[in-house]
Amino acid sequence: MTCTVCGGAPPGSYELSMHEEPTCVSHPVAMRCALCGRPAPDQRTPGWSRWGASTRCPRCALGAIECQDDARGQIPVVRAAMAALGIELTRRVRVTLADPGPLSPDTTGRDGVLGITHQQWGPDGYAAVSIEIAGGLTPVHFGATLAHELGHAWLAERKSGPLPLPLEEGVCEVFAGAWLKKQDTPLATRLRAAMDTNPDPVYGHGYRMVRAAIVHAGIEAVLTSVVRTGALP
Numbered sequence: 001m002t003c004t005v006c007g008g009a010p011p012g013s014y015e016l017s018m019h020e021e022p023t024c025v026s027h028p029v030a031m032r033c034a035l036c037g038r039p040a041p042d043q044r045t046p047g048w049s050r051w052g053a054s055t056r057c058p059r060c061a062l063g064a065i066e067c068q069d070d071a072r073g074q075i076p077v078v079r080a081a082m083a084a085l086g087i088e089l090t091r092r093v094r095v096t097l098a099d100p101g102p103l104s105p106d107t108t109g110r111d112g113v114l115g116i117t118h119q120q121w122g123p124d125g126y127a128a129v130s131i132e133i134a135g136g137l138t139p140v141h142f143g144a145t146l147a148h149e150l151g152h153a154w155l156a157e158r159k160s161g162p163l164p165l166p167l168e169e170g171v172c173e174v175f176a177g178a179w180l181k182k183q184d185t186p187l188a189t190r191l192r193a194a195m196d197t198n199p200d201p202v203y204g205h206g207y208r209m210v211r212a213a214i215v216h217a218g219i220e221a222v223l224t225s226v227v228r229t230g231a232l233p
């Protein structure tokens, strides 16, 4: 185990990034990676790159989904994982990459930060027309974000009316959590653990509320109830 700053075994206390890379707490912290929380001692630490208005560490930049070609490799993997959970879209929704960095710095949830689902009013109500994902995410962040946004598209296809926000976002967070559970990496495990304790009243509370209902009634009964009645069973 070597420190991300001094390269040695941490002689004292250290903190772990979401990739579980240690950094001695004795080093100064000038900035942090927006994706994994890893600290850097200097604004110009080598290997670090700008990510929108934030910064990204070299570990998160490695294998990141930077362009539409990278996304093209990942999208079918996420769609297949969602299909295995019974979440399949009858209408294809185009997935595009937005400029690197949070799509909107003002929102606290996943939507508008890492991904967004554009919906349009049509003859059958609202329908998802396209999904945008922030460029430059790690494959794990990308997959969780896409799973969440595919949830919105799936709900738009099936539900009879608008859902209370915590229920809508809670269902989508459950899909993101299910995808993360299949990944089995430290980053995926820690992102999922962060969802368990997310204090956000819509995303965090919604996630725990829907998950509790699934534990109680099963995923099929919960999704059927949500799309038919707009409420948990």
Ligand SMILES: [Zn+2]
Pocket: 003, 004, 005, 006, 007, 008, 010, 023, 024, 027
């Ligand atoms: Zn160190």
Ligand SMILES: [Zn+2]
Pocket: 033, 034, 035, 036, 037, 038, 056, 057, 058, 059, 060, 061
């Ligand atoms: Zn990072």
Ligand SMILES: [Zn+2]
Pocket: 110, 111, 148, 152, 168, 169, 172
């Ligand atoms: Zn959402």
